[in-house]
Amino acid sequence: MIAASVRESLVRIGLLHGDELAEFYIWNRTAPDGVGDLYTCRVDAVEKALAGCFLALGSELTGFLPDSAGGKGLSVGQYITARVTRAPQGGKGPRLTRDETDAGDAPGLLSRGPGPLLDLAARFPAETIVLDDYALMAELRPALEGRMRYHAKAFDPVLEDEIAALAEPSAPLPHGARLHITSAPAATLLDVDAAAASHMNPMALNQVIIPEICRQIVLRNLSGGLLIDFAGLKAGQRQKLLPALRDALRRDPLAPNLLGLSHLGFAEVNRRRIRPPLHEILHG
Template sequence: MTVEIRVSRSPGERRVALLRDGVLAGYRVERPARPDGVGDTLRGRVVSRLPALAGGFVALPGGESGFLPESECEGRRLPPEGTILTLRVTRAAQSGKGLRISARVKQRPSGPLALLERGPDQALRWAAAHPAAPLVVDDPAELARLRAALGPRATGGAAFDDALESEADSLALPETPLPGGGRLIISPLPALTAVDVDSGGADPREANRQALPELTRQIVLRDLAGPILLDLAGLSLKARGALEPAIRSALVGDGLVQALGFGPLGLFEMKRARIHPPLHEVLADRPLARGLALLRLAAREAAAAPHRVLALSAPAPVLDAIRALPGALEEFAARAGRPLVLRDASLEEVSDA
């Protein structure tokens, strides 16, 4: 099997894709100015012990806090309040839950609350997991950073072709097509994610079997986590039960998922470990997601026409989100050799009227 890592950097954003034999098998959107923190090493202070939760809360640098389970402490006992600890972030803040941290790291000398070491980004994590995989990187600064860490494995080139761009865009949509005309409908909710198999008029048994490989793939690509409920297409409870071995087999390749089986409502229940924020949460800030997509297009136009002065016209919330993301506009100016003019589309409409 051939594994390849593609890294596409645009102002304010990094997109990383993992391909196996040319098929998209992993995808992550990162905002370098706002990393999710997983893998970071921090110095924090125990501020409260909560025996009922078998853990406690720890004050972290930047005014953040994290939950430290007793199971992640030396001797499985939470130290007294006020104790300074060296900690590692094991789960990003997501789904309304804060950072999860561990004290099972080498303790460093006591001191003020601080970020001691930043954890690896997704390109470095996948590079470590696949030491023979080459990396294709489309940005000179990003290429220099990865080459410093990985050597000649990282090479410059077009990271995302049109097909990969299209598939990456489709992951923001709630539906994904299946062979034979069916579809998966993916509905993330605060407490769980519901996945519905729509047969599209095909034989339900065949549609469900076709859905299973794509179900696992979409769960991984979208980084869905927490409780996940699968509603198969048009089968009796007894017939659904007959598909349980096939469902469990399809999920085996995902080491983060735990298959629980069918519940009384005929829904197959599974639970996937929460580590990084799911894709729908990363994209939940619609003005920012839209603004970064427009910056990506503007950067391409600037590269194609290096002497043109470019202006970005967008609604005020989109422009405000771009301005609020540290370094995004500065990164555009550094790449393009000139700043990007921002124009409030609503004011332009008033002027035209």
Template sequence: MAAPLILVSCSPGEQRTALLREGQLEAAFIERPARPEGIGHLHVGRLSARAPAMAGAFVLLAGGETGFLPDSDGAKGRTEGEWLRVAVTRAAQGGKGPRLAVRAGPAEGPLRLLARGPDAPLRLAAQHPGAELRTDSPACAARLRAALPAGGVTLLSRPAFDDALEDAFAALAAPEVPLPGGGRLIIHPTPALVAIDIDAGGAAGGRNAASHRALNAAALAAAARQIRLRHLAGAILVDMAGMPIGRRKDLLPGFEAVARQDPMLRVVGLTGLGLLELQRRRVHTPLHEVLGLPPSPLSRGLAALRRGVRAAAARPGARLTLTASPGVLAALEAWPGALEEFRQAGGPLHLRPDPLCPPGQEDVHAE
């Protein structure tokens, strides 16, 4: 089996990382370096309050953020006001701070960040030592070469993502996933849980019981892949298409074998209504929280800048104009470094607000 390939695509305000195995997308990360999710960051923090009902304590971090330290990860026996060395083990969620764990070593104030954790390219390189890593950013290549064994990083003279991979990442931001044999998955995150509906659509017409079983088995495998790629977490409910509850139980052994490929995913069973109940441990920020669902003004603006960099490369020296809604332009202006990075990579950029510009129709063109 060929070694996996790690591709890193850098654009103003954003870094996207893909792990490919024999051409198949196996992992996808979208990071915004100006505000990293912080997994692996090492802090000096101060225990601010015990929380016995939650079996843990709250720890104040630099910048005013508060994280949660479970008793099982070092809070037990600690006292309020105590200084601690803690690492971020789970990204912040829905207004709640990150999850923390105590790391060995003495600690004393002030509050500060001691070290940053690895980003997606470095994590994947550590998990797959034989993988080749390719990036289209000189700065990213230099940083990765300083951290990884010699010869493992290639700087590309073209975009790291081809059209097929661009389409695959765009599809991860969409709520609907077409299924190869017909039908679709509909993915609907809520604050409490993620609901996934298997919609057989026209593929359901005239099918016998065996065909329905095969359709649902294939759809469940596709759902497991989407759960992993999108970093979905927490409670997840899957509604199968057109099967009595008794027959749905027959699909559990096969799906459990699929689910075991994801160490963070656990199959709980079927609810009384016949919904497949899953639970996935949260570590990284789900893609829909990074991008928005539908995509946020910032996500649409960063995507426009990414297209603009390619347009600038195709027409060196051209003065480009970005036409977008005022909300998109305001989001870009507020995001640290995004417009400055574009101007360094692509040259001058004029911003033209258009209140009638529909979402997703942001346009970068030469004047």
């Protein structure tokens, strides 16, 4: 089931597998993140060192178009169309890919992307969508006719509590362990605190908490470089956790890459940046 709850301009969206929250998004309808937006763009600078170019999108917004996404061979002053593939985040502008739609005569927005609710509905076409707002249902009816159902409380109290907890920089893990999350522009550190679970064998504890660590990564949309610091194990022992971690990451819709262990023993994960991480939306 997909549940969507409206609070003024914000739509909170949850994908539930049974009673478990599997994915969560916030859609700001007055200031959408821009993923999927189509623009007429003007090439403002070609940066060979960065293998791409900077494009003016209008309203003082600038995006980056890599050579690998259609930027190769462009020249300053040229007009093209491009679509946003990564929202502005971490202090950087949007990432773009070239589109074949005819360009206009000035930089500016041509059409909005679908937003996270329609994206989620497209990925899970068999799921019923429960909403608590008739106006939003009417707006979405052309795309989601026959799939929507009204419920005054799309999120039950248990789900509300779990979503509220996503605003905190730590999360509970099985057997009383906790996950502390510290985000920086270059990477995010996920540190396992096993103090309350010190009675357990460290290897057994780390094995059992891996699925929940990966679920928290998805729910909070932690992206870019991720460093996971498991608890109570030497580097050689941590190697034994990598198969279980790799298996858990396969359930992630963004298909992150497990790069291995750093010299400090952190499990290194690279997860694509597309929509802004939840902490930027909530605290940015």
